[in-house]
Amino acid sequence: MPTIVIKLGQERAEGYINELHKLDPDLEIREWPEVGDPADVDIAMVWKMPHGELAKFPNLKLIMSMAAGVDHVLSDPQMPRGIPLVRVTDAHMARSMSHWAAMNILRLHRETAHYDALRQRREWPPERAFDADAIQVGILGLGYLGSHVARMLQAMGLKVQGWSRTAKQLDGIPSFQGADGLREMAASTNFLVCLLPNTPATVGVMNAALFALMPRGSYILNAGRGAQLVEADLTAALNAGQIAGAALDVFTVEPLPEAHPFWDDTRIIMTPHHAAEVHVPAVAATFLDNIQRCRDGRPLQGLVNLEAGY
């Protein structure tokens, strides 16, 4: 019988198995590493599967990343190359990511950390007007998540522009491409939101040179991958006042090591890689859809371009 193998943190795997069985009680699902006969496995649903394990399934027809990113699969040197790889594209997740971006843009713009400190001291500052027009958002990455976030921020009345590898057409959202486009967008962006996939081309994209192009006192938000931000460059730019604050959901090393300087930096808002929260019932339904598509030989959803790496 065609069998699905699932690899995720233990408690979370159980949640998905339960949801999938609610939708289709006949699915044969085994939790890695208790896979039984590897020849039974036609579909692998994985998050950070140990390298080399996927190559052990001789009849594998589909690899499903249990996240929006697929870097954790592509980094496996023995990943079976001829097999289609899909990633999660789920509207709940995209909305959750949009809320994370909206909340943190507003927290930084409205100087929440400053007002939290005033509250501690029971201090009432002089009257002050915040200019909603002062926010110019620039989104790095206009794929499934990035375009969703761009449209939601636009619906809130914010000015939004975006940068991506290939040209994108989004109503009312100026779009930039390539190295020159990145520089051009940075010069007119004071809230830079990174939602890029992790590929060799995006590593270190947010660095001192990019920060220097932005208006003084700009803000950085990262919910892409930790490797896209040069962390030491951010600290230096914050110290110099070029960057005024940041909101980070992803880090070079996760969980963030206890000795990391970001912990004590009040200019940085941190969340533990939960910007795009996963609503398990909704995501399980998208998984089942792709399982059925694969087994029926129909086109897959969220198919990754292995060349581009996302």
Add this chain to the structure above:
Amino acid sequence: MPAVLFHSLNESPVEWGAALKERIPDLDFRVWPDVGDPKDIEFALLWALPPGSLVSMSNLRCICSLGQGVDHVFLDPDLPPGAKIMRLVDPWMARAMSEWMLLNILRFHRQGLEYQELERQRLWKVLPAPETSERRVGVLGLGALGGDTASKVAALGFDVAGWSRTRKLIGSVESFHGEDQLEAFLNRTDILCCLLPLTPDTAGIIHVDTLAALPKGAFVINAGRGQHVVDEDLLAALDSGHIAGAALDVFHQEPLPPEHPFWAHPKVQVWPHVSAQSNADSAAAQVTDAIVKVFAGLDPNNLVDRERQY
């Protein structure tokens, strides 16, 4: 030429005089208490003028509030009977208000304060994720401010309802109106946002019974007026655990006195009335338009009903 009288506690008469004279060069601009002959005054631009100050201005035709609220005008029992009352309706201010509301809604919804506390303790921990479609936001007051907030909250994917004196239709926002429907509105509201005008009917609207009508674990956000909330009732509901948190930008007395229990309450976010201030340029243009119309014998925009007081 008839004269304009100005009074404000915190806005500069010098800046206002300059801004208006730039637009109406021969304007006779007087600053209270230097009124001159009270019969010269036909237009009064003011905020919180001591009651009884206008009674001798028998030719006064229009009282313009220097803000969205007019409750400070109606504190005066001796308003000249012939004077019409208007307020500033500033689209810029509605945007700023929606920003502040969205910031506080999202911060409660996405457990922003809990994550902030975890960050302080250097704990990397993901909390169970709330689902947006199951979080019901309710906006008290669907005027220029409440209407803008309600439609933007709806655009973020929340289930939104509004309550107002008369029925209002705003996109997908479910409409409740009148005294009879207040309880049903509160029963379905997990995050209550108050943007009502302060009138004899709305004073103290957030009290022991209305708080009890909210579901357990609801949040309260107030940017209307401090007098909308019965402070002791809110504190009791927070302490009993019925209300999970409050974000307050307005208070009975401002600045909030240092001994007030809101300051140190762990579930209360005290904000120093920074949600939305009027924009000087946009306000000056509106006031100019009103002065020109009133001096020409016409009605200005944004008149307030003297009976209903908003």
